[in-house]
Amino acid sequence: MTTTRPRQLHLNVNILHSGFVPSAWRVEEADPRAFIDIDHYVRVARIAEAAKFDAVFLADNASIADQIDFRPITALEPTVLLAGIASATTHIGVIGTASTSYNEPYNIARRFATLDHLSGGRSGWNIVTTADLGSARNFGRDAVPDHAERYERAAEFTDVVKALWDSWEDDAFIGDKASGRFINTAKVHRIEHRGKYFSVDGPLNLPRSAQGHPVLxxxxxxxxxxxxxxxxxxxxxxxxxxxxxxxxxxxxxxxxAAAFGRGDEAIRVLPGLTTIIGATEADALRRRDELVDLIPWSYSLTRLAGILGVSVERLKLDERLPDDLTLPGGGNGNHTFFRATLAQARSNGYTARQLIRALAGGGGHRVIVGTPEQIADDIEHWFKGGAADGFNLMPDVLPGGLQDFADGVVPLLQQRGIFRIEYEGRTLREHFGLPRPVSGRRYFEARQEAAIA
Known part of the structure; x- marks a missing residue:
């Protein structure tokens, strides 16, 4: 008799330098230089690994996209930093962001495949397009490419990267000293991609990893x-x-996903979640307010205006948001954070000041302020109700806020039987419960059959 394994919660930590709240670097225990200190990132990753998290995640941007007169930024290149984190850990996944707008598929395929080998099959690539003008100008453009064009390019880019990762069959490597055979070249395939944006022959210049290829x-x-x-x-x-x-x-x-023939369990949905934890709800609210009060209101208002795509002069701290807000850049900006931020303001009738406080000075992601029990209850509700397969956690302050979550919330989730007590595998795919992708000849035969059909 076979038994179905109970559905398990997934937890990542988004290492936003000193923490999600913009003033995190100002708290007593924080190091202002943490944003460029690998020891800080390793410390956070080790706390997450001890708590049996699925992965650490690094965001990225190709320009200075925040107000650096007040706040640190994501300065270190993710894959280089993640290689260092991987070498200092054994199980936790390492997920990094790379844009399809200002990279080439071969470079990204090689970079993340390398990280996958160095980590023993623990890497993942966060696919993004890039919508800010600063990044466009850093790559010789005078304007941000159109939204539809960015995503059309991203789709072709991803197709090429996947084909390169799958250009080696799993048993292509031989390495037999007695016979002198190193690689079975019949199991290494050119991809011969010719598309609107890219022309790539392949194959990739390194074999598949322990998990097949990085998680997408x-x-x-x-x-x-x-x-x-x-x-x-x-x-x-x-x-x-x-x-x-x-x-x-x-x-x-x-x-x-099911309509694309992938099945309805092909994707793990992980909303962003900021946690501010206290021994009592009053303690947690006090912590939030203390952190928000360390942020200049001018900074917060300017940041909010950027998310909404309006001039800062249009926002008044003690008034509600304007009624006529539309997608930034005529629809060419960041849809996700615009909609999430506007939804929070409209549903609660917040003034700009109230909205900033509710978002803990951030923008877009949900913030829970409360005790470990309240946070565990909320996570369990979303997980069991089908609103999330897990969460991309963004603690208020790092590493302290993550340690509070690991010490207070994780044991409750484990007691309720929804989060692992020990790792059951070594790769990121195993953590997420994802299948190992097919490779090599089977992949290319499937592509040929699809083309003929």
């Missing part, structure tokens, strides 16, 4: 982003402010 992650909330996610992503980082919104998003995404 995506974070877009627009219609184009959801289409890209449903076609390719194995995990999705979303931004939802309410249970009903998150549940509807998860159902839609999994239904879209």
């Amino acid at each position: 992650i995506q974070a877009g909330g627009s219609a184009d982003g959801r289409d890209l996610a449903s076609r390719y992503a194995e995990a999705v980082f979303s931004a939802s402010q309410s249970f009903d919104e998150a549940a509807a998003y998860a159902r839609e995404l999994k239904s879209r």
Whole structure:
């Protein structure tokens, strides 16, 4: 008799330098230089690994996209930093962001495949397009490419990367000293891709890893982003402010994936979640307010204006948001955070000041302020109700906020039987419960059959 393994919660930690709250670097225990200190990132990763998290995650940007007169930024290149984290850990996954707008498929395929080998099969690639003007100008463009064009390029980019990762069959490597045979070249395939944006011969110049190839992650909330996610992503980082919104998003995404022939369990949906923890709810609220009060209101208002795509002069701290807000850049900006932030403001009738406080000075992601029990209850509700397969955790302050979560919340989730007590595998795919992808000849035969059909 076979038994079905109970569904398990997935937890990542998004290492946003000193923490999610913009003032995190100002607290007494923080090191202002943490954003460029590998020891800081390793310390956070080891806390997460001890708590049996699935992965650490690093965001990225190709320009200075925040107000650096007040706040640290994501300065270190993710794959280089993740290689260091991988060498200092044994089980936890290492997920990094790389843009399809300002890279080439071969470089990204090689970079993440290398990270997958160095980590023993623990890497993941977060696929993003890039919408800010600063990044465009850093790569010789005077304007941000159109939204639809960015996602069309991203789809072809991902196709090429996957083909390169699958260009080696699993048993292509021989390494037999007696016979002198090193690689079975009949099991290494050129991809011969010719498309609108890319022309790539292949194959990749290194074999497959322990998990086949890196896990594909995506974070877009627009219609184009959801289409890209449903076609390719194995995990999705979303931004939802309410249970009903998150549940509807998860159902839609999994239904879209099924329509692409992937099955409705092909994707793990992981909303962003910021936690601010106290021994009592009053303690947690006090902690939040103390952190928010360390942020200049001018910084917060400017950041909010950027998310909403309006001039800062249009926002008044003690007034509600303007009624006529539309997608930034005529729809060419960041859909996900715009919608999540606006939903929070409209549903609660917040003024700009109230909204900033509710978001803990951040933008877009949901914030829970409370005791470990309250946070565990909320996570369990979202997980069991189908609104999330897990969460991309963004503690208020790092590493302290993550340690509070590991000490207070994780044991409760384990006691309730929804989160692992020990790792059951070594690869990121095993942590996420994802299948190992097919490779080599089977992959190319399937492509040829599809083309003929």
